[in-house]
Amino acid sequence: MVAPATLTLGPRAGFPPNQAKVPSFDRRPSFPLPPNCSHLNASSSRGSIPRLREKLYFPPLPTVRAVAVDSDQLGSSEPAQVEKPRRYYFVVANAKFMLDEEEHFKELLYERCRNFGERNREQDFWLVIEPKFLDKFPGITKRLNRPAVALVSTDEPWMTFMKLRLDRVLADNFEADNLEEALAYNSVNLNFEKPEKWTAPYPKYEFGWWEPFLPPGSSKSSS
Amino acid sequence: MAAAAAELALMKPINPISKSRKGGTLRPHSSQLRVLASSQSGATAAATATATAPKKKKSGKTEINETLLTPRFYTTDFDEMEQLFNTKINKKLNQAEFEALLNEFKTDYNQTHFVRNPEFKEAADKMQGPLRKIFVEFLERSCTAEFSGFLLYKELGRRLKKTNPVVAEIFSLMSRDEARHAGFLNKGLSDFNLALDLGFLTKARKYTFFKPKFIFYATYLSEKIGYWRYITIYRHLKANPEFQLYPIFKYFENWCQDENRHGDFFSALLKAQPQFLNDWKAKLWSRFFCLSVYVTMYLNDCQRTAFYEGLGLDTKEFDMHVIIETNRTTARIFPAVLDVENPEFKRKLDRMVEINEKLAAIGESQDIPVVKNLKRIPLIAGLVSELVAAYLMPPVESGSVDFADFEPQIVY
Numbered sequence: 133m134v135a136p137a138t139l140t141l142g143p144r145a146g147f148p149p150n151q152a153k154v155p156s157f158d159r160r161p162s163f164p165l166p167p168n169c170s171h172l173n174a175s176s177s178r179g180s181i182p183r184l185r186e187k188l189y190f191p192p193l194p195t196v197r198a199v200a201v202d203s204d205q206l207g208s209s210e211p212a213q214v215e216k217p218r219r220y221y222f223v224v225a226n227a228k229f230m231l232d233e234e235e236h237f238k239e240l241l242y243e244r245c246r247n248f249g250e251r252n253r254e255q256d257f258w259l260v261i262e263p264k265f266l267d268k269f270p271g272i273t274k275r276l277n278r279p280a281v282a283l284v285s286t287d288e289p290w291m292t293f294m295k296l297r298l299d300r301v302l303a304d305n306f307e308a309d310n311l312e313e314a315l316a317y318n319s320v321n322l323n324f325e326k327p328e329k330w331t332a333p334y335p336k337y338e339f340g341w342w343e344p345f346l347p348p349g350s351s352k353s354s355s
Numbered sequence: 356m357a358a359a360a361a362e363l364a365l366m367k368p369i370n371p372i373s374k375s376r377k378g379g380t381l382r383p384h385s386s387q388l389r390v391l392a393s394s395q396s397g398a399t400a401a402a403t404a405t406a407t408a409p410k411k412k413k414s415g416k417t418e419i420n421e422t423l424l425t426p427r428f429y430t431t432d433f434d435e436m437e438q439l440f441n442t443k444i445n446k447k448l449n450q451a452e453f454e455a456l457l458n459e460f461k462t463d464y465n466q467t468h469f470v471r472n473p474e475f476k477e478a479a480d481k482m483q484g485p486l487r488k489i490f491v492e493f494l495e496r497s498c499t500a501e502f503s504g505f506l507l508y509k510e511l512g513r514r515l516k517k518t519n520p521v522v523a524e525i526f527s528l529m530s531r532d533e534a535r536h537a538g539f540l541n542k543g544l545s546d547f548n549l550a551l552d553l554g555f556l557t558k559a560r561k562y563t564f565f566k567p568k569f570i571f572y573a574t575y576l577s578e579k580i581g582y583w584r585y586i587t588i589y590r591h592l593k594a595n596p597e598f599q600l601y602p603i604f605k606y607f608e609n610w611c612q613d614e615n616r617h618g619d620f621f622s623a624l625l626k627a628q629p630q631f632l633n634d635w636k637a638k639l640w641s642r643f644f645c646l647s648v649y650v651t652m653y654l655n656d657c658q659r660t661a662f663y664e665g666l667g668l669d670t671k672e673f674d675m676h677v678i679i680e681t682n683r684t685t686a687r688i689f690p691a692v693l694d695v696e697n698p699e700f701k702r703k704l705d706r707m708v709e710i711n712e713k714l715a716a717i718g719e720s721q722d723i724p725v726v727k728n729l730k731r732i733p734l735i736a737g738l739v740s741e742l743v744a745a746y747l748m749p750p751v752e753s754g755s756v757d758f759a760d761f762e763p764q765i766v767y
Binding site: 226296 | 451452454455456458459462464467582586587590591593594608609612615619622623668669672673675676679680687688755756757765766767
């Protein structure tokens with residue numbers, strides 16, 4: 133039995149949460165992606181995915197599935213439609229901070245991924261290693277250790293939250309004609325030194341946990 | 356608020372024993388817990404009976420409860436809260452952050468997460484003897500802590516509705532999470548044929564009053580330390596599944612993301628009230644709350660090493676990991692934190708544990724009360740001096756980079 137049933141909750145309790153999200157999602161045209169680019173599928177071709185799926189994927193509630201917003205949206209954004217430029221929000225810091233040190237960051241991304249899977253929402257966030265768009269932000273690059281990693285998303289409120297959570301990141305936004313342009317990157321090898329003393333009673337998250345979130349079509353993350 | 360995190364002995368961290376007696380706080384196993392209808396196996400019945408049998412007031416040793424620092428219930432100055440978050444009075448409020456947080460809470464990531472399965476009851480039936488007792492205590496304390504968060508957030512959600520509907524709704528959604536957590540833990544107790552009487556708790560427990568700014572510091576720390584405790588247990592058990600004694604720990608990974616987000620909300624509340632972050636008083640209070648929370652957890656956990664050892668953890672190593680990580684997290688918002696990575700800090704904590712054990716021994720001895728109190732005096736003095744010394748250790752300057760005057764040339 134679901135726990136909340138045992139306690140009286142506020143009126144919000146049973147509210148299907150993504151209804152609130154739908155309007156903001158609807159306003160923007162969703163961009164055409166190859167069918168295999170939804171995060172779950174995209175991931176399934178990579179090593180870490182079966183585990184991700186097994187661990188994080190819960191079958192969606194029937195009521196949530198019935199919302200069926202995403203399929204409508206997909207219908208309205210046929211690939212034939214001309215893509216409009218859209219705004220991308222990002223937070224950026226050095227790669228070690230983003231991918232190696234901030235382990236809660238990994239948990240947040242996997243949680244969001246699971247949630248999008250449950251609610252049939254199309255992925256709208258990516259991790260970009262050494263993004264090309266940084267060239268447009270000299271004010272940021274001069275304060276940035278390299279290689280840098282950016283979290284990029286079209287969801288402005290969520291990025292405001294991510295800035296609040298990560299804190300030690302620089303945030304800004306830009307407009308791009310299409311996803312490919314927005315997520316363009318320079319290839320670079322990542323290599324994190326092992327922490328001098330690892331005192332946690334558990335192992336670190338595996339190198340490469342971020343691969344499911346790299347731009348669609350990007351080959352394995354360096355290394 | 357997670358588990359032990361809410362066990363803040365904030366104002367009086369000094370002597371848990373005398374406090375729990377003097378304050379006449381409820382003894383969970385005698386009054387808050389009730390036995391569910393029938394128990395099947397003889398062993399179960401026996402264990403349940405020990406856990407719930409009415410205690411004779413005089414009996415010195417009751418195994419797990421005597422030195423218990425029960426999780427606290429909080430209340431605050433709701434009028435001041437209304438003032439602080441009134442958007443008309445307080446123009447500087449960063450509503451964008453609150454709206455972003457509201458969005459996150461509405462998403463309700465764990466809507467379908469807390470679903471039980473038959474494994475729970477099977478695991479509970481397998482647990483016998485002292486371990487069973489310690490698990491009951493763990494569930495009960497955790498449930499109480501989550502429930503205390505539920506009550507506080509629920510009331511704040513109600514009271515702030517008019518002056519700041521966004522902040523109010525976030526509080527309501529956080530109370531949803533806490534209720535869900537408390538309910539799930541209480542269901543866990545039913546595996547042990549027990550149930551916590553939450554209605555009774557609401558009425559009968561004492562409430563600790565904190566001014567709003569102290570609620571912010573205390574609940575921020577409470578949520579973040581709760582996250583670090585849960586994620587550490589989860590990841591440890593994932594790597595060492597042979598210690599997975601009870602399935603509730605499998606839920607901790609998603610569960611503690613709620614705690615972490617609750618902490619983020621208090622971070623945003625503090626940022627919206629820079630007067631609580633930017634002066635010397637704020638720095639002193641920050642250090643004080645860090646110390647209270649860390650010491651309380653350390654002393655509490657060191658009284659319950661059997662629980663952590665049962666999970667395959669070294670209690671002190673576990674606690675130090677949680678303290679160090681919580682402190683690093685807290686350094687992103689509090690203007691000053693403690694230098695917990697200095698080995699001297701742990702040495703001080705360990706000395707406090709020794710003193711606390713001696714205090715506990717006096718409590719359990721057969722001496723008459725006057726003698727007990729006399730014996731306590733030098734120990735309490737020793738504990739106080741350790742606390743003061745820990746408090747006065749050179750702190751670490753910190754804070755959000757949004758107010759980065761502590762390090763203007765910061766490179767990311």
